[in-house]
Amino acid sequence: MNNYIIRRIVQAIPLLFVISIVSFSLIKLAPGDPVLSFVTPDMGADDVARIRQSMGLDQPAYVQYFAWFKNVLTGDLGYSLVSHRPVSTMILERIPATFGLMGASLLLSLLFALPLSMLAGAKQNSIPDRILSLLSYIGISIPSFWFSMMLIYLFAVEFHWLPSMGMRTIGVDSIWDILKHGILPCTVLTFINVSVYMRYIRSNTISQLEEDYVQIQYAYGASTGTVLLRHVFKNVILPVVTILGMSLPELIAGAFITESVFSWPGMGSLGITAVHGLDYPVIMGITMISSILLVIGNLAADILYGAVDPRIKTTG
């Protein structure tokens, strides 16, 4: 088991390394000369060259990369071209909002997806199954931003029940206020996540119900409820860990868009603003961080799977 964890971590290291190279190239490939933003009309060619030298831009690319990489390791991601604040600080400020939203929707998604998809799988082709299946088709097909707009129109514009923008009402400082702001974005993300998870969990439930051990449980007098809760559930929830890992990219993309529509002050909306303003250091920082999160998420999913599945625990 420990070997397994170590092996997976070692496998992830080169990946992180390549991600850093890609992120670095994002700055290098960016259109425009970064020196120019420091150049004023009264400067001569010498001054420009001096600035270039002081920024290390006259060095070969790999030297620049290692200098940059050293900074990244110490947590220095450079400064925003727009606000001139340290990128790492800007991202750190935004992380709680993003994690809060993603975490809440992830938790809610599982709470809905597990029972609903097991019900759908157990009652295959029944009316509830058909309704749920149609809903999940809609969930994987609906543009998240459009769903957000429709919710905003209904609940904020028409009925004035819920706020449609931001995370706090100015001047109000209460958890309830944050929750109220979070309801709509969270609903969007949850609906989409549940739809994705349902397809996997439902088909998994169906294939588990065809397993011999289920037939045997019935042959030994178990009721459908017992079979589902005591036997199928455990087998179904294990792969959910992997599904979570697999769906992370979509989750992150969904968060980018949804945060942006609802002006939710998280990493996603920061990223989109940065792309619009061509704020390269911020773009690079967010690419780095979200890629690292993705790698860590997948790693965690693998390790967790190894930890909960008895078949891996004792053999691998």
Added chain:
Amino acid sequence: MNTMRLRHLRSQFRQQKTGVAALVILTVFVLVSLFAFLVPHDPNLIVVMERLQPPSAQHWFGTDDYGRDYLARALYGGRVSLAVGFLSMAIAVCVGTIVGTASGYFGGWVDNVLMRIVDVLMSIPSFFLMLILNAYLKPGIGTIILIIGALSWMNIARIVRAEAMSIKQREYVLYARVSGQAPSRIIAKHIIPNVMPTIIVSATINIASAILMESSLSFLGLGVKQPNSSWGSMLNDAQGFIVDAPYMAVFPGLFILLTVLSFNFLGDVFRAAFEPKANKR
């Protein structure tokens, strides 16, 4: 495509009425956007007097903030959305099939290198990467197609690779290899035809996600830009008028939903027809 598969497909369509509905919807959308010029309104004709008019007999979908006929715009926008979805799928399928078959057939270091590339690409949130590239590169429909295509082939490559690996072990392929046929010939004659059903399924699902990507990018203002418009960019405009003209947000979004839904339905019908095992699950 042999006759048995076609028969499976027919019986699947008979069983799943949603598949037929999807096919009908898509056909209608394609025809309507092809014959968009039949609508008696110019999608780009600005009539300031008729700004933000709600749907009426004159303008079925109302008019936008420049007084342009919204139905005409939605139809022409559909052209762009469908074309982008289809063409970027074509790119993704080509790249994915080439990488997947090469990886699966040759194995060894080729497989190793290609799959590590796939790993890296899949570990960067591709949607954000698309955003960035769109911001860096010269904007235009061609750019979007290239970017979406270039960043969405990885899944196809993985699926095709797995399939190619198993087909490679079949006896007729082993025979062809032993008898000294060139790899390119074996791939073209034996591997690709057998992977085809899988590719068709992936391609259908891929169009669905490509259309979603395009609309998201355009919605964020980083995809299709004026003077062109797609359903996504129309929604970008509509965002500002959600209070005054909510219908502007309803129609393009509904079209995206219906198109993507239909492709997803269709993909599952194909899957059920071509992979009888997956059908049961």
Added chain:
Amino acid sequence: MTDLLNVENLRTVFETGEGTVQAVRGVSFSVRAGEVVGLVGESGSGKSVTARSLIRLIQPPGRIAAGKIEFDGEDLLGKTEKELRGIRGNRISMIFQDPMTSLNPVVRVGRQMTEVIRRHRKLGKEEARKTAIELLRQVGIPSPETRIDQYPHEFSGGMRQRVMIAMALSCKPQLLIADEPTTALDVTVQAQILHLIRELKDSTRTAVLMITHDLGVVAQICSRVVVMYGGLIMEEGPVERIFAAPRHPYTQGLLRSIPRPGTEEGKQRLTAIEGTPPNLADPPPGCPFRERCPHAMEVCAQMPHYTETELGHRALCWLLDNSRQTEASAVPEKGARV
């Protein structure tokens, strides 16, 4: 001795897209208390469906269309699902073919056992655990105290089948249905498992319905044999009579197809019956074995009668019918609907 299980005219069908598959087409037999009966047939003969029908484990699109199943004087087909649950695993138990997939892979063996025990017997957690350990010991699992906390994948195939037997016998059932319990096992393990079943039924007086395609298994353990083909019983009788003087051409064919070491004949001859079993979606009207039968006659296009050649030995064949020319009426008549 009275009958423990009495099956009359059982019909089980599966509604498929291509039509109704008649898997069991009117089967009648009985099992007495403490007796071991072999239910023999090729795959597709309907033997497994018959076994599952007995405890009504037939799931849609399948259903029991007609017949009567009497167990210990009670009508099983008239029982509610809840009443049945009290019988399954308790008074009638079952072992399945593949021990590798019969246990839930992610639940500890001990919990799977105690769950069954506590479902049917009013025992506390600790008592149930002790009972489970004792059962594991009885079926020959070494150091059951530690094994009970392990997962199924930590057991070998033979050991898992022992666990299954322990589970099946945990409530001291009156009837054990063993569906090909040794088929998936190595030959040496097969012998051990058969030996175990024989021992256990001797000590517990449990009746066993042994479903198998292997006549070798039948010879080792059964006292009576029911031979099924095409959803019908072809022949039934005491094991020694069936082996010594099989009456039905199908049984004769089956017996010829097992190799018999020791006899001069057995060294060379291993004749499988030619042809394939009939399609039960649209079964031919007469004897189902007609197509493959070396003695097929014109009259075989009609359904034969059962002819009792000796006491307790009957077969479904026109060859045994002395009044061959008399009107043929199908024997398995449509029974009452359930």
